[in-house]
Amino acid sequence: MRDFSQDHRWLSINTATIRKSRGVDLPLPDIIEACARRGIRAISPWRDQVAAAGLATVSRLVKQHGLALSGYCRGGMFPAADEAGRKAARDDNRRAVDEARELDAACLVLVVGGLPGALAGKAAHKDIGLARSQVTDGIADLLEYARSAGMPLAIEPLHPMYAADRACINTMEQALDVCDRLDPQASGALGVAVDVYHVWWDPKLQAQIERAGKQRILAFHVCDWLTPTADLLNDRGMMGDGVIEIPKIRGWVEAQGFAGYSEVEIFSSGNWWLRGHDEVLDTCIARHQTVV
Amino acid sequence: MRDFSQDHRWLSINTATIRKSRGVDLPLPDIIEACARRGIRAISPWRDQVAAAGLATVSRLVKQHGLALSGYCRGGMFPAADEAGRKAARDDNRRAVDEARELDAACLVLVVGGLPGALAGKAAHKDIGLARSQVTDGIADLLEYARSAGMPLAIEPLHPMYAADRACINTMEQALDVCDRLDPQASGALGVAVDVYHVWWDPKLQAQIERAGKQRILAFHVCDWLTPTADLLNDRGMMGDGVIEIPKIRGWVEAQGFAGYSEVEIFSSGNWWLRGHDEVLDTCIARHQTVV
Incomplete structure (x- = not known):
């Protein structure tokens, strides 16, 4: 297991973490600047932030600062x-692949979607089995496109x-079942993003990380589960x-050969988004060295 | 699958559902009275409510109205x-078995507990593996006592x-693994409470219900998952x-031979607990007949 205590060379900042500074939206160029100033070597930006700043501008800034992208957030849904909705999703996901490629991301993270309409509080139906089947079909379709673009797809349970x-992909086991079905050769084109927030509770986590192996573990995300948790999102x-137990989980992931960035992704409307982004980034660095 | 549309003979009310009426605590004797008045044949009361009313009083009222207990809430933690804490839990759980027996409950429901102290926001440690091991040990110990009392234990994932x-038991698979270990003969002394709220998302749900079989399915709880969900509890x-998809899940459970009550358990500080309990019970009956 790598020693993170001496520096933060393996720290990546998911840009949602400082999406707001003192409660006010922070533009992506400012986020990039703040990261680069601290010697942070990688980020993982969100598409809405990239769109607001302009893809060309972001691409230029990323190159100028020599930043890596530990992932690109996000495709899926x-x-x-x-059928019109599925076609719109397909087109949008292909654009996400193109953007990820332009930014030279390590992978496109897939948040696969749930029941159509549920996010707006109006589920069109309740058949989660159907949604899961459409997710598998959607990934299968996108995988062909992403393969030809050389962009790995990371299913995030x-x-x-x-x-x-x-x-509606909610466990590592389920995500890996999809990987095994669509990419049985474990080519590296399809894998998982392991976010401790989503999977820490899973009694089968260690076994499924071992099942995933190096070829399937494309990203590693960290934050923490609070007790109590005031808001689901x-x-x-x-x-x-x-x-x-972040170090324990990182140990399992690294035991498989994962040697990428540890990406901090924190959504926190009641705490960290209300603080200044300098304080948040400094805290991320300190915690990366001590408790990750 | 049983036809629920004509009456509510298989409806049970978990008494937490009308714990409050118009925001004010409703005593258990009033809850029992309101259920009996509607021809509801079963309830599942909580220990704190029983303690407040007095076990003897509750026992008398239950018998007087001919009510069945679809379960007793709850043991565990x-x-x-x-060691002092574990001994206190052991003693308290034995008292719960005694109370459940006095009330002739179908089972004692076990909410097994998580990280010690976490419920108060101060986890004593983060080792969920240790907590899970203590849960298995605790159930093993209680099972002996419960067997001799003839009181089935229902692990609620x-x-x-x-x-x-x-x-820290969070899936049917995990609960059934514990059952298989502690009661390999599937004697009926140890099983699970299937609450659709907790397990509906699980891609392995149908398979695990089939694995459980009639001997392991001791209770069936219903409510619904809202989008959005404003509060975790x-x-x-x-x-x-x-x-x-409540009818689909009930179909799976009944296909295994489950023929007990469908128990409504709703915690709702922002909606149903603010309404009058008469309206809530009438709604439970109507929904039981139409969407369960």
């Missing part, structure tokens, strides 16, 4: 209520509390403030 | 930070969002208001 509205904790 | 603070929906 495959299930739709009708989300915590089961997001099964209805954000992602936006109350993630800073590493060390919650109950997740 | 096995992990503790020290809780939704993974409660893994830290309420129950107290925003459960009324059946039909959310996205859970």
Whole structure:
């Protein structure tokens, strides 16, 4: 297991972590600048932030600062209520691959979607089995395109509390079943993003990380689970403030040969997004060296 | 699959569902009275409500109205930070078995506990593996006592969002692994409570219900998963208001031979607990007949 205590060379910042500074939206160029100033070598930006700043501008800034992208957030949201919706998702996902390629991301992270309409509080149906089937079909279709673009796809199993509205792939086992079906040769074109927030509770986590192996582990995300958790979406904790055994899980992942970045992804409307982004980044660095 | 549309003979009310009426605590004798008045044949009361009313009083009222108990809520909370804590849990769980027996409950429901102290926001440690091991030991110990009392124990796998603070048994598969280990003969002394709220998201749900079989399915609980869900604990929906395919899951359970009550358990600080309990019970009956 790598020693993170001496520096932060393996720290990546998911840009949602400082999406807001003192409660105000922070533009992606400012985020990039703040990361680069601290010697942070990698980020993982969100598409809406890239779109707001302009893909060409972001691409230039990333290259100028020599930043790596530990991932690109995000593709997915495959299930739709009708064929038009599925086609729109397909087109949008291909654009996401193109953007990820332009930014030279390590992978495109897939948040696969749940019941169509559920995110807006109006589920078109309740058939999660159908949604799962559409997700598999959607990934299969996108995989061909992504392969030809040389962009790995990382299925991110989300915590089961997001099964209805954000992602109906909810365990590592389930994600790896999809990988085995669509990429049986484990080519590296399809794998998983292991986010400790989503998977820490899983009694089969260690076994499934071992099953995944180096070829399937494309990203590693950290934050912490707070007790109590005040909000299902936006109350993630800073590493060390919650109950997740992050070093243990990182040890399992690295035992498989994973040697990429440890990406901090914190959504925190009630705490970290209200603080200044300089304080947040400094805290990320300190915690990366001490509790990750 | 049984036809529920003509009456509510298989409806049970978990008394937490009308724990409050118009926001004010409703005593258990009033709850019992309101259920009996509607021809509801079964309830599942909570220990704190029984203690407040007095066990003897509750026992008398239950008998007087000819009510069955589809379960008794609850034992569990096995992990503790020290030996004194574990002994206190053991003693308390034995009292729960005695109470369940006095009330002639179908089973004692076990919410097994998580990291000691986490429910109070101060986890004594983060080792969920240790907590799980203590849970298995605790159930093993209680099982001997419960067997001699003739009281079945129903492990309730809780939704993974409660893994830290309420129950570190989070899937049917995990609960059944414990059952197989402690009661390999499937004697009926140990099984599971299937609550659709906790397990609906699980891609292995149908397979694990089939694995459980009639001998292991001791209780069936219903409510619904709302989108959005405003609170991790107290925003459960009324059946039909959310996205859970309740009839499908009931079909799976009944295909195994389960022929017990369908128990409504709704915690709802922002909606149903604010309404009058008469309205809530009438709604439970109507939904039981139409969407369960």
